Amino acid sequence: MTEKNSNSKGFIGGILSLPNDSPKKTIIIAFLLCLVCSVLVSTAAVVLKSKQVANKELDIKKNILAISGLSAENGDIETAFEKFEVKVVDLETGQYADIDPSSYDQQKASSDPAQSIKLTAEQDIAKIGRRAKLATIYLLKENDTIKQVILPIHGYGLWSTLYGFIAFEGDFNTIQGLQFYAHAETPGLGGEVDNPKWRKQWHGKKAFDQDGHLKIKVIRGHVDFKMADAEHKVDGLSGATLTSRGVSNLVNYWLGDHGFGPYLTNMRSAMEK
Numbered sequence: 460m461t462e463k464n465s466n467s468k469g470f471i472g473g474i475l476s477l478p479n480d481s482p483k484k485t486i487i488i489a490f491l492l493c494l495v496c497s498v499l500v501s502t503a504a505v506v507l508k509s510k511q512v513a514n515k516e517l518d519i520k521k522n523i524l525a526i527s528g529l530s531a532e533n534g535d536i537e538t539a540f541e542k543f544e545v546k547v548v549d550l551e552t553g554q555y556a557d558i559d560p561s562s563y564d565q566q567k568a569s570s571d572p573a574q575s576i577k578l579t580a581e582q583d584i585a586k587i588g589r590r591a592k593l594a595t596i597y598l599l600k601e602n603d604t605i606k607q608v609i610l611p612i613h614g615y616g617l618w619s620t621l622y623g624f625i626a627f628e629g630d631f632n633t634i635q636g637l638q639f640y641a642h643a644e645t646p647g648l649g650g651e652v653d654n655p656k657w658r659k660q661w662h663g664k665k666a667f668d669q670d671g672h673l674k675i676k677v678i679r680g681h682v683d684f685k686m687a688d689a690e691h692k693v694d695g696l697s698g699a700t701l702t703s704r705g706v707s708n709l710v711n712y713w714l715g716d717h718g719f720g721p722y723l724t725n726m727r728s729a730m731e732k
């Protein structure tokens with residue numbers, strides 16, 4: 460082929476006209492393919508980012524509705540979610556923080572050293588490393604009376620961090636439900652945290668005893684209902700002792716003095732007045 464011919468075909472034409480076993484052709488075609496694919500993937504990631512964020516938020520709202528026993532009429536999650544009052548709590552004081560909940564991202568704050576605190580090994584029973592100073596909570600009210608409060612919780616199981624919610628009735632002690640919306644535990648073993656039968660057990664359990672001590676625990680095996688403290692205990696998942704222990708620890712962390720403990724104590728004291 461003359462140089463004139465090759466120029467007239469252009470760069471791509473020139474490459475394509477090389478024999479298929481040419482190393483130059485193989486390398487250039489592989490490089491161009493990678494370039495095109497990476498541009499496509501990056502464009503898709505940028506274009507779909509806002510949709511992904513919106514879908515994640517919608518999924519969280521769907522989970523909050525599910526845990527509180529509310530359903531979205533005609534699948535309208537946004538309208539159903541308007542029943543909730545969203546607040547931000549300062550975990551150290553247990554008081555509401557003067558901040559717009561829509562401008563606060565607790566998950567992002569958890570990894571920001573300015574907005575979070577590093578936990579000591581002794582404190583970190585949920586194995587989360589750091590926790591945000593502020594937490595977003597959801598109140599379900601009826602004529603100014605709090606009927607339910609939904610608190611975000613997370614912590615390590617066996618393979619993954621489990622993210623979910625625990626919901627309390629208006630006494631800030633009786634558990635309405637517990638639900639995880641993200642984890643990577645093994646389906647059929649630790650993944651049974653999603654089993655409705657297992658989750659149902661949490662309904663009606665008391666997190667604290669009459670003196671305000673945190674008692675809730677996931678035990679190994681089955682709860683003996685003849686025992687006086689059965690109201691504070693939940694069956695462990697069979698074949699998944701490590702995930703069960705992780706769930707017990709993370710619930711205890713988030714309801715304890717370092718989590719929502721001060722907030723729950725404040726709310727219970729306010730009710731007694």
Ligand SMILES: Cc1cc2nc3c(=O)[nH]c(=O)nc-3n(C[C@H](O)[C@H](O)[C@H](O)COP(=O)(O)O)c2cc1C
Nearest residue numbers: 617644645648649650696697698699700701702703
């Ligand atoms: C492939 C595989 C996946 C497992 N996934 C889990 C899991 O998600 N959660 C868990 O607690 N145990 C899981 N286990 C079992 C643990 O290694 C461990 O044996 C178990 O937690 C002990 O629980 P048990 O005393 O109730 O049998 C898995 C084991 C294997 C082999």
